[in-house]
Amino acid sequence: MVLLSILVSIGTHAQTGPVNPFDTTIYGRNPQAGRFVQIRGFRMYYETYGQGEPLLIIHGNGGSINNFLYQIPYFSTHYKVILADSRAHGRSTDTGDSLSYEMMTDDLNALLDTLKVKQANVIGWSDGGINGLLLAIRHPEKVGKLAITGANLWPDSTAVDPWGSRWAKGLNDEADAQYKTGKLDQQAKNGRKVIHLLSYEPHITIAQLKSITCPTLVIGGDHDIILAEHTLLIAKNIPRSYCWILPNSGHSTPIYYKDDFNRIVHDFFSKPFRKIEGERLLQ
Numbered sequence: 001m002v003l004l005s006i007l008v009s010i011g012t013h014a015q016t017g018p019v020n021p022f023d024t025t026i027y028g029r030n031p032q033a034g035r036f037v038q039i040r041g042f043r044m045y046y047e048t049y050g051q052g053e054p055l056l057i058i059h060g061n062g063g064s065i066n067n068f069l070y071q072i073p074y075f076s077t078h079y080k081v082i083l084a085d086s087r088a089h090g091r092s093t094d095t096g097d098s099l100s101y102e103m104m105t106d107d108l109n110a111l112l113d114t115l116k117v118k119q120a121n122v123i124g125w126s127d128g129g130i131n132g133l134l135l136a137i138r139h140p141e142k143v144g145k146l147a148i149t150g151a152n153l154w155p156d157s158t159a160v161d162p163w164g165s166r167w168a169k170g171l172n173d174e175a176d177a178q179y180k181t182g183k184l185d186q187q188a189k190n191g192r193k194v195i196h197l198l199s200y201e202p203h204i205t206i207a208q209l210k211s212i213t214c215p216t217l218v219i220g221g222d223h224d225i226i227l228a229e230h231t232l233l234i235a236k237n238i239p240r241s242y243c244w245i246l247p248n249s250g251h252s253t254p255i256y257y258k259d260d261f262n263r264i265v266h267d268f269f270s271k272p273f274r275k276i277e278g279e280r281l282l283q
Contacts, residue, residue, distance in 0.1 A: 021069060027083075028066035028090060036091075039110045040103075045091035046084035046111060050076030053144075054117045055269075057083045058108065060126025060150070061197055064090035067125065070258035075123075078266060082120065084111055086131070088190050095186060099193040101127070101202045105134040112142055119144050121269050125254055126150045130202050133234075136212045137204070145273075146212075147265045149219035149253045152226045153204040153234060164225040168198035209237040215273035216241045217265065221249030240273055 033047040047065055049072055057075070059067045065083045075081050085092040086104045108131060112120060121144045124132030129151025136143045152159040160168070175192040178184055184192070216238045220231030222245050235243035244264060246257055254261050274280075 022066050025066050025069045027069055027072055028064050028085070037111065037114055039107050039114065041096070042087055042092065042094040042107075044084055044087070044107060044111060046082065048083075048115075049081045050079055052079045054112075054115075054120035055079035055081050056108065056112065056117075056120045056122045057081060058122065058124040058128030058131050059083070059086065059089070060124075060128045062089070062194060063126070063128070068254065071123070071254055071262060074262040075266070078270075079121070082111075082115065082117070084108065086128075088194055094190065097193070099197065101130050101134055101197065102138070105131045105138055108135060109139045109142055118142075121145045122147070123265060124148045124151065126251065127197065130204070133204060133209070133212070134202075136214050136216070137208050140211075140213055143214045145215045145217075145269050147217040147219065147268060148234075149261070150221070150224055150226050150231075150251045151218075151234065152230060153202065153206075153209070155199055155201060159227060159230040161225050161227060165199075168195075171195050172199045206237050209234065210239065212238045212240075214240070215268075217244060217268045218242070219244045219246070219253055219261075219265075221246050221251060221253055223248070223250050224253075225251045240275070242268065 027047070030047055033049055034045060035047075036043050036045050055075055057068050057071060059065065064085050068083060072081060072083070087107050088094040088099050119142055122132045122135060124130070124146070126149070129148030132146050132148045133151060136146050157165045172195055175195050178188060179192055218231055218235035218238065218241055220226055220228055222228050224231065228245055231245065232243060235241045246253055246260070249257060
């Protein structure tokens with residue numbers, strides 16, 4: 001387990017007791033909705049739900065399709081929802097030695113090409129938000145509108161809460177120590193490269209943010225592991241952006257605030273972006 005899977009587990013047990021709905025949901029293991037496809041040297045697992053304009057939803061570090069248990073039923077009534085287990089996550093096994101957000105982003109772009117999707121709206125949570133930003137930077141023609149929550153541009157303590165930085169370093173030190181024993185199986189090796197993302201990536205520049213042309217909704221909790229001021233920094237440097245900081249919220253906005261999250265994001269996707277300046281600043 002890495003960051004997002006740990007947060008999902010903690011959050012749902014706190015809400016529901018011993019039964020974790022993320023462990024029992026059909027999402028992420030639905031034979032009617034799921035497919036495998038060979039993408040850029042590995043076998044990617046993805047699922048699709050609903051009809052209409054395409055919507056790509058991207059999970060975070062250590063996560064999987066099932067993390068969007070509360071989003072899939074809602075958004076699939078409005079869109080054709082596409083979700084994938086990112087490279088080295090879930091059922092998308094990858095035996096390679098390296099892993100980066102850029103690799104995962106290009107994988108998602110290739111998946112959209114395979115599905116003949118020219119453009120999609122995108123939701124990304126945590127590392128999925130990072131991948132969403134990179135998709136808008138590296139493949140701008142693919143992203144209609146982008147909604148991200150809990151994303152960061154770089155891995156240091158100006159972006160991540162100091163506790164989070166220390167916690168991630170501890171995970172990395174433990175994984176590296178195990179690696180040096182030479183006794184790691186493939187699953188443990190896979191986990192190590194996923195964990196390394198927490199402490200050593202991403203490295204997105206302000207100049208890259210300024211190049212994003214799609215309307216973007218930047219979301220975070222006021223007590224997110226990603227600092228609220230960093231979330232605001234992201235929003236301030238994307239030319240066509242809104243910012244939504246949820247009060248009394250940590251990192252798991254799509255879980256704890258699922259109804260508000262779904263409604264606000266759908267509203268953002270369904271209405272034209274408006275530039276707020278001049279007299280509109282008073283409205």
